[in-house]
Every structure is written in C-alpha cells, then in structure tokens.
Amino acid sequence: NTLSGNDIPILNWSTRYIDNKKGTTLGELLYILDVSEKLPEAYKIYIHISENGTMIFYHNTNCVISCKGKSITKRKKKVLQYGDKLYIEFEDKVTEMELTYKRKQ
DSSP: OOOSSOOOOOOOTTTTTHHHHSSSHHHHHHHHOOOOOOOGGGGGEEEEEOOTEEEEEEEOOEEEETTEEEEOOOOOOOOOTTOEEEEOTTTTTEEEEEEEEEOOO
C-alpha cells in the first residue's frame, strides 16, 4: 500500500549495490530500482552488509518497523540473518513495505 495508491512491485536487488560501500539507504536502493514513490524517510533507513553475510539495519525515523514481531526502535541496530523479514509502516501511516533478506539462489 502507498499513499499515492501506486503499487510498488516486488523488487530484488543484489548486495553488490551495498558491498563496495560502507552501506546505503533504502531510499538510495529504491532510486536505483526506479521506484518513484515519494518516501523521504527511506533515506534515513540504513543497510550495511557485514563480512559474515548478515545485514545490519538501522533507522532514524518515526516509521513503525518490526522484525519477528518485535519493534525496531529508532537508532538501535538490528542484525538480520537470511530469511528475516522487516515490516515497515512509513510515517504517512498508509504506505507499507515488506523486506526479506534472502540468500542468492
């Protein structure tokens, strides 16, 4: 669901977009994948891939973000393993997104 009523299609991206950098933001990834939905807080949702294959997730937003039924609070890092899902309700209280960290098949 989005505030504009547009659907964001199911998207996949490789960690190569992140590997060669210190990290990236969800907003940067959405931009690379040509998602035109206006989500300014997505640029305050940070993703970093560590050497052992885990994903480190961090945000500085008022979005409601959860993983495994537990809320991820602002400014707290969360280590994600393959198969973990993040649920994001953006600040507009309408736009929702699910992110799944999957192993490349």
